[in-house]
Amino acid sequence: MAIVISAAQLKIIYDHAENIYPEECCGVLLGKIHKLDRTVVEVIPTVNAWAKSELVDDLSIVNEIARTKHTRYTIAPQDIFQAQKRGRDLQLEIIGFFHSHPDYPAIPSTCDRSQAWEVYSYPIVSVINAKVSDLKSWVLDRNGEFQPEEIQIIIH
Numbered sequence: 447m448a449i450v451i452s453a454a455q456l457k458i459i460y461d462h463a464e465n466i467y468p469e470e471c472c473g474v475l476l477g478k479i480h481k482l483d484r485t486v487v488e489v490i491p492t493v494n495a496w497a498k499s500e501l502v503d504d505l506s507i508v509n510e511i512a513r514t515k516h517t518r519y520t521i522a523p524q525d526i527f528q529a530q531k532r533g534r535d536l537q538l539e540i541i542g543f544f545h546s547h548p549d550y551p552a553i554p555s556t557c558d559r560s561q562a563w564e565v566y567s568y569p570i571v572s573v574i575n576a577k578v579s580d581l582k583s584w585v586l587d588r589n590g591e592f593q594p595e596e597i598q599i600i601i602h
């Protein structure tokens with residue numbers, strides 16, 4: 447059971463993570479599932495919609511969102527819809543969602559757990575001082591706990 451990703455695809459994720467720092471970046475992974483391996487074919491960086499995910503007119507909530515945008519991410523439904531559509535066009539499926547942890551280890555948070563689904567891979571990039579320092583990928587087991595997933599990097 448592994449996620450297979452190319453060095454070029456990883457660079458897209460790393461660049462996105464460093465550009466968005468100190469906020470959390472996120473995005474969709476399109477690819478193919480063969481047996482238990484998920485092979486990434488296309489990386490789609492998306493906007494972290496967390497700040498726009500609530501309709502707010504209350505300043506205290508706005509401040510709360512400003513504080514939490516580096517620890518939470520939400521991919522907007524329209525971005526997921528676009529990714530699904532692109533996947534259909536290319537005969538690919540959504541195989542996972544990546545996001546970054548600014549100045550924090552690449553370990554899933556309780557928030558990550560609460561929005562995860564068993565069928566997807568969840569690569570997390572740790573970005574320390576605006577530089578990518580670690581990558582780990584996670585999948586849910588049958589008990590709903592995150593387990594590390596092997597990452598196979600293809601150079602081409």
Ligand SMILES: [Zn+2]
Pocket residue numbers: 517545546547553554555558570
């Ligand atoms: Zn997270």
